[in-house]
Amino acid sequence: MEKGIVVVGAGGHAKVCIESLRAMGKQVDYCIGEASDCELCVGVPILAGDENLKRLRDEGYEMAFIAIGSNRLRGRLGGLAMDMGYQLTNAIHPSAVVSPSVRLGAGVAVMAGAVINAEASIGALSIVNTGATVDHDCAIGEGVHIAPQCGLAGNVKVGDLSFLGVGTRVIPGIHIGTNVTVGAGAVVISDIDHGRTVVGVPARLIK
Incomplete structure (x- = not known):
């Protein structure tokens, strides 16, 4: 068997x-x-x-x-x-849209309705959750969680072990460091250093 x-x-x-x-x-x-x-x-x-x-x-x-x-x-x-x-x-739901030029690591989850566009990369053991979009040339590190309904514009970089909460929006070209937490519904319009937690519109550091 x-x-x-x-x-x-x-x-x-x-x-x-x-x-x-x-x-x-x-x-x-x-x-x-x-x-x-x-x-x-x-x-x-x-x-x-x-x-x-x-x-x-x-x-x-x-x-x-x-x-x-x-x-x-x-x-x-x-x-x-x-x-x-x-x-x-990998667990890639058939309703997800994943460009053939995307590079996927091992153990990746891409949930129903997610979209990953041209020449993006998703590191090992990362999650692109339900209905999230990762646009062209994004680089998502290892062990990252992109929560449901997030929207990442092109050329965004997200470091290892970071978490983007439900409905996060990130404008083009932003660099998010390692082990960062972005609160639900935040809009990220500037780079975020390693280990930070940000919330709000626009996203601001929690001191």
């Missing part, structure tokens, strides 16, 4: 990722999650405890997807899975 994908995570984000994988025609066999009252995640059996990731690898499972919302935890678990010998697959 062909072995399917092991999804790490069993929460709401995992549900959406599993349905994206299924829409691609991929088989999801197990979720790795925490002990809870739930035994299934949108019909997929949940195995409680990270030790199951190694056990399934020993049983011959090769493909994994990290379905965790936290950027740092997603990165850590992605590294753990790769160290065990897993390959990280």
Whole structure:
């Protein structure tokens, strides 16, 4: 019997990722999650405890997807899975529009209705969430989360582990540093240094 994908995570984000994988025609066999009252995640059996990731690898499972919302935890678990010998697959919903010139890292999620335009790049383990748009020549780092309905104009750069909240807008050519948090609905019209948190219209630093 062909072995399917092991999804790490069993929460709401995992549900959406599993349905994206299924829409691609991929088989999801197990979720790795925490002990809870739930035994299934949108019909997929949940195995409680990270030790199951190694056990399934020993049983011959090769493909994994990290379905965790936290950027740092997603990165850590992605590294753990790769160290065990897993390959990280991508979850690209068929309704997403992804230019053929886009460069995608491993373990990337692109949700329903998202658009990624010409010669953009999306780093490993990043999320382009529902209905978000990433325009031409954008460079999105590793472990980034572009939340639902964000709009990034052309030539925007976003550093590793940054989070852009729901409905963020970014004008062309902006550079956003690593580990930045942009609050929901913010409009970014100037560069943001590493490690900063900004909110508002226009986006301003929280001191």
